[in-house]
Amino acid sequence: MLYSLCMYVCLASNVSDLTKLSQINFYPSLRIYSAEGKLLAQYGERKRTVVKFKEIPNKLVSAFVAIIDPNIYTPEKRSKKSMKTIRELDLFCRSNKKTTNNNKESSRKKNSQHNTQSFTKLPGPMIIQLTRYLISARRPRTRFSLCELVSISKKIKASYSKKQVLEAxxxxxxxxxxxxxxxxxxxKFYNKKLQELSxxxxxxxxxxxxxxxxxSPRNNPEKARARRMLVxxxxxxxxxxxxxxxTVANQQPLEPYTYHNNVKSPYIAEMVKQxxxxxxSNKLNHKGYDVYTTISAKHQRLAEAALRKSLMAYSRRHGYRGVLANNPLNKKLTKSVLFNLFKNYHVQGHLVPALVVAVTKKQATIYLKDGRKGLINWEGVQWARQYISVDKISAPVKTINQVLRRGDIIYAELGEKNRWLLAQVPRxxxxxxxxxxxxxxxxxxVGGFAFHQRDSHGRFNRAINARRSPGTVLTPFIYAAALAKGMSVATLKNVGNAKNRASISTKNLLGNVSANKQSVPIKGMDENAKEMPVVSLLKKIGVEYFVAYAKKFSITKSQLPTNLAVKLDGGEFALYQLTAAYAVFANGGYKVKPYFISRIEAWDEGVVFQYKSALNCKKCKKSSGNISTTSATKRIQTAQVNLQLNTLLRTMLPRGAACTVSQGKGRTAIVAKEGSSQNQNDAWFIGYSPKVVTSVWMGFDSNRSLGSQELGAVAAFPAWFYFMQKSLAGSMTCQ
Structure with a gap:
């Protein structure tokens, strides 16, 4: 059957010039790195990192040679048995290429003579495998004949050195x-460079x-161990x-490798991809690009954790919405039964679907979708008072079986000390x-709770694309305009009603799942009471003057209606935009343009792009090389106004949010502004020091109220505080 098929395809085959290794399409990936060089994401049908032969350790080359083609350097030592298939194919294709009905006998004689020839001119298994890839790469989704495979393999063997073949x-x-x-x-598997592999x-x-x-060590550990020993x-x-x-290598424990992406940052990765x-676009599918971002791996991890913890804390404060479903467990819980139970429920961020299989007053036993088994104790459930409305929850629960029953499908999260907790996906x-x-x-x-969150527009990047009402976080720009027009700090303090500041506690900011009662860590804050004095200030300096002043911060006229609605409604802003505007207050009055890509390297060209950063410096030095330069950015606010504004904002912070950070022998105050929009539809907290500006927004995609008590200092401040405290290495204190 094989001979018949080969005869047919060989007669119809027209061997193309596919022997140039330089023409291999490597399908290089788009790889995205943090500022430290840690992998953030990798895109491409085929994950690949192209390396030169000189960069490959000798032992790694030897390992592949030993298992694939031991006699690649000594083809004369190849046995007849190992080369039998390749020899027969070669003879068959050569004979059928020349055979006609009138010269079958002469062809048999030539074949007999060729059987005695050496195997040294025939390609080995490694070249055969390489040729198979070469043909499929040049002619994807196209069939090729076995005769064509052997013919091209022989040409590659004759044209290239062993090193070139091994590198390809x-x-x-x-x-x-x-x-x-x-x-x-x-x-991917070991998170190491080739030179670091054991x-x-x-x-x-x-x-x-x-x-x-x-x-694979993950799929078949025993087979993997035996195969490794064979190598x-x-x-x-x-x-x-x-x-x-x-002996040492064989005794090493088998590593069931995990798939390493150093830092999870899907929102920034999607921004880079776009x-x-x-x-x-014209070169993306044909060249490999390494994109180095400005993202700090440490800060990105903290940002993901801070926002996730804050959203989960809000969700717990407002009660439990109930289980996902309940299934009567009449059958034995086999793998197929569990698969059918879980097939409509998916992992959401760090939350895992789980089946409740047993419940007592103080404990619930669960099977998780990923195959693990766990326990949920009373401390992980007692927060689950029933949700009634955004401002109302039921009385405290007293036992677990008030909340859970056998057969319930729920979400669970792994808490501190590896204890499972009852959870729900935040809305x-x-x-x-x-x-x-x-x-x-x-x-x-970070642009949301989870990039792959289902049924909630998870891929929508709220940091960049969401346009929300800024509410009172727009107030500092009104103060800045007033100061620039000559008003005094003392006057503005009275406008800001600083004497009636609220208080905020930094304890248990991200929620305590063991608390029996719903706690609101802030009292006495009435944002609407502050509206009228600020509106009076806006009238005094003039709305048109303020709109013109705000343009310096890249706040467009369309975002600032030329009437008093500029304060009461505030237009619509992206968090990304407001963060850049607040950077002016942090750096002494200079306008900066946010950026997230520092340089781009092509696999075959080197550096093809490097960002030309603009610094708030009087004399900026040119960087080395001829690709990138730095220049001084434009001052848009005087140093005096900037100093006065920061002093003013410092006095208006809620008690407990007045933070300082250690810097050498002294301490630097962190200036911040919390805010809420009308009806508490949006909660904001933006704080900064001379070295960092961090902003947080919380709200519903449907633009409904977060709750009457969910002001910026309650909803958004916890995430900001967690991130800043951890990122500044514990050197921040608040009072």
Whole structure:
């Protein structure tokens, strides 16, 4: 059957000139890195990191040679048995290419003579595999004949050195999880560079060749261990390693590798992806790009955690909306039964669907969708008072079986000390942005609870694209305009009603799941009471004057109606925009443009883009090289007005939100502004020091009220405080 098929395709085959290794389409990936060089995301059908042969460790090359083609350097030692299939195909295709009905006998004689020839001119298994990829890469989704495969393989063998063949092979071999090449596999599976891999890890990568899923340590640990030992045994037999190295590597525990992305930052990754598609669309599918962002890995992790904790705390404060479903558990809980129970429920951020299988007054046993089993104690459920309305919840619950029953489908989250807690997906959303006010570099950005959140527009980036009413966070710009027009700080203090400041506690800001009663950490704050004095101030300086002054901060005229609605309604702003505007107050009065990409490198061209940053400096030095320069940015607010404004805002903070940060021998005050829009539809908190500006917004996508008590100092402040305190290494204190 094989011969019949081969005869047909060989007669119709027209071998193309596919032997140029330089023409291989590597399908390079778009890789996105943090400022420190840690991987944020990788896009592309095939995950690949192209490496040069000289960058590949010798032991790694030896491992692949040992398992794939041991005699690649000594083809004369290949056995007839190992080359039988390739030899027969080669002979068959050569004979059928020349055979006609009249010369069958002469063809048989030539075949008989060729059987005695050496195997040295025939391609080995490694070149055959490389050729298979080369043909499919150049002619995707197109069938090719076995004769064509052998013919092109022979041409590649004759045209290229062993090093060139090995480099092409090791950059193209499939190693599982859409990962091609040893460079990408080392980063994906072990989060290491090739030079950092241990011998046991090198052997495991080589063991994946041929059937990556079957030999995966995650899928089949026993098969993976046996396959790794086979690679090490062949390396020992061929004297690539010593007996001691074999023993040590073989005794290493099998690492069920995880798929490493150093930092989860899907919103910033999507921003980079869109930028690349808009600016490099013609080359994006043919070249590999490494994009280095301004994101700090540490700050991004903190930002994700801060917003998530704050949204979960809000959701707990407003009561439990109930279980997802209840199923009578009449059958044995086999894998298929559990699969059917969970198939309509998905992981949402850090929340995992779970099935309640047993309940007592103080404990619930759960099976999680990912196969784990856990317990939920009383402390993880007692927050779950029933939701009635945005401002009303039921009486405290006293036992777990008041909330949960056997057969309930719920969400669970892993809390402190690895204890499972009852949870629910927040309906409220939020965003956080943190940047360097000196040059506008974004250090952290989160656009919602979970990028892959279902049924809640998870991919919508609220930090950039949501336009919300700023409410009272627009007040500092009115104060700045008034100060620029000559009004005194003393006058504005009376307008701001500083004597009637509210108080806020920094304890348990992110919610305490063991609390029996709903707690509201702020009292006495009435934002509407402040509206009328500020409106009077706006009348005094003139709305048109304020609109003109606000334009300096890139606040457009369309966002500021030329009437008193500018304060009462405030137009619509993005958190990203307001953060950049507040950076002026932080850096001494200079306008900066936020940016998130510092440089872009192409695999075959080097640096193709580097951001030209503008700093708030009097004399800026040119950077090295001819790609990037720095320049002084424009001052838009005088130093005197800036100082007066910061002093004023400091006196208006709620008690408990007046924070300072240690800097050397002294301390620097952090200036902040909390705010809410009409009916508490939006909660804001923006705070800054000379080195960082961080802003937080919370609200519903449907633009409804957060609750009568959910002001900026209640809803948004906890996330801001958590992020700032952790990012400043514990050097921040508030009073």
């Amino acid at each position: 092979y090791l950059n193209n071999i499939y190693l599982g999880v859409r990962t091609f090449g040893v460079g990408a596999a080392a980063k 011998l046991s890890q090198i052997a495991m990568l080589a063991a994946l060749v041929g059937s990556a899923n079957e030999y 090490l045994s062949r390396m020992l037999k061929q004297q690539y390693i010593t007996q001691q190295e074999f 930028h690349m598609q808009n600016n490099f 409220v959303q939020g965003a956080l942005v943190s940047l360097n006010p000196m040059d506008g570099a974004i250090a952290a950005l």
